[in-house]
Amino acid sequence: AQKITQTQPGMFVQEKEAVTLDCTYDTSDPSYGLFWYKQPSSGEMIFLIYQGSYDQQNATEGRYSLNFQKARKSANLVISASQLGDSAMYFCAMREGGTGGFKTIFGAGTRLFVKA
Amino acid sequence: NAGVTQTPKFQVLKTGQSMTLQCAQDMNHNSMYWYRQDPGMGLRLIYYSASEGTTDKGEVPNGYNVSRLNKREFSLRLESAAPSQTSVYFCASSEARTGVREQYFGPGTRLTVT
Numbered sequence: 001a002q003k004i005t006q007t008q009p010g011m012f013v014q015e016k017e018a019v020t021l022d023c024t025y026d027t028s029d030p031s032y033g034l035f036w037y038k039q040p041s042s043g044e045m046i047f048l049i050y051q052g053s054y055d056q057q058n059a060t061e062g063r064y065s066l067n068f069q070k071a072r073k074s075a076n077l078v079i080s081a082s083q084l085g086d087s088a089m090y091f092c093a094m095r096e097g098g099t100g101g102f103k104t105i106f107g108a109g110t111r112l113f114v115k116a
Numbered sequence: 117n118a119g120v121t122q123t124p125k126f127q128v129l130k131t132g133q134s135m136t137l138q139c140a141q142d143m144n145h146n147s148m149y150w151y152r153q154d155p156g157m158g159l160r161l162i163y164y165s166a167s168e169g170t171t172d173k174g175e176v177p178n179g180y181n182v183s184r185l186n187k188r189e190f191s192l193r194l195e196s197a198a199p200s201q202t203s204v205y206f207c208a209s210s211e212a213r214t215g216v217r218e219q220y221f222g223p224g225t226r227l228t229v230t
Binding site for chain 2: 006033035043044045047050091093095102103104105106107108109
């Protein structure tokens with residue numbers, strides 16, 4: 001069965017520093033996708049980055065990168081040069097299956113606080 | 117292009133009442149989803165629809181029913197509301213093809229059951 005674990009309920013980071021948010025997953029499907037979403041206090045869900053299970057390189061999107069360690073089943077989000085606007089909840093999610101896969105589950109989330 | 121829209125934004129129900137949450141998307145996506153988010157927690161999948169005409173249970177389907185009315189619309193019905201169903205409900209949609217296929221979320225419906 002699919003499972004996503006985020007073990008850090010809350011994290012603090014100084015503005016302009018980098019921070020890593022942890023995510024581990026469990027699946028028996030060789031084909032899956034991993035996502036990170038941001039949820040600001042306003043409540044909307046914002047897609048940040050995606051990593052496919054067959055992707056050879058770690059995904060990057062601007063200040064966001066995904067540290068994908070397949071053997072360890074981890075997909076940590078790295079935010080470089082943190083900004084005050086990065087303060088939010090961050091959710092890791094996984095979708096099993098290739099073109100036939102649709103069911104996506106989310107972790108419990110990590111609340112990030114960026115200090116000035 | 118409105119993306120994913122949900123109605124209503126807020127709702128208060130009494131225990132035992134029924135209601136339907138509406139969701140529509142204008143991105144021509146095949147797949148649609150319903151999630152609930154309890155305070156301080158992540159999203160839990162209630163039901164999803166891979167394509168028009170199909171629906172499947174997610175992690176927490178008990179107490180809910182869904183209808184994929186057409187490609188655009190996916191509704192969630194609470195037949196007999198319970199206080200445990202107090203939550204924020206998110207609808208989402210995604211494309212059904214290879215590649216990233218991230219989900220696009222609606223703004224959410226905040227439901228309180230007293």
